[in-house]
Amino acid sequence: xxxxxxxxxxxxxxxxxxxxxxxxxxxxxxxxxxxxxxxxxxxxxxxxxxxxxxxxxxxxxxxxxxxxxxxxxxxxxxxxxxxxxxxxxxxxxxxxxxxxxxxxxxxxxxxx
Numbered sequence: 001x002x003x004x005x006x007x008x009x010x011x012x013x014x015x016x017x018x019x020x021x022x023x024x025x026x027x028x029x030x031x032x033x034x035x036x037x038x039x040x041x042x043x044x045x046x047x048x049x050x051x052x053x054x055x056x057x058x059x060x061x062x063x064x065x066x067x068x069x070x071x072x073x074x075x076x077x078x079x080x081x082x083x084x085x086x087x088x089x090x091x092x093x094x095x096x097x098x099x100x101x102x103x104x105x106x107x108x109x110x111x112x
Contacts, residue, residue: 003103005095008072010064011107014050018057026112027053028104030063059112063104065096 002008029050050060064070073081073088081088 001103001107002074003066003099005099006074006076007066007100008074009066009100009103010068010070011061011104013059013061013111014054015059016054016057025056025058026061026108027058028061028063028108030065030101030104031068061104061108063100065100066091 001011027050047055050062053060066073067089075081
């Protein structure tokens with residue numbers, strides 16, 4: 001998925017076949033400077049937290065914000081901006097909240 005200012009971000013989800021429930025319980029887990037996938041290796045009561053939530057019939061969404069290993073910034077011509085450049089790292093926490101988080105929420109709302 002792509003934000004309005006050209007960042008390509010990763011968004012994916014896990015869910016189980018809880019046929020008795022209508023997945024009204026949705027959880028978003030976001031990470032900025034590492035990768036959301038690493039959360040799968042963090043354990044809580046014998047299971048990684050996301051799998052514990054899925055087993056409890058939550059639909060769990062993961063998102064990697066700008067600056068993560070999977071994020072890509074593209075210039076107005078569609079070319080990938082080098083991660084070592086100042087332009088790549090020229091963002092604030094306000095950008096993450098105002099642009100990335102809003103884009104994730106909109107996409108999750110659209111998909112659920």
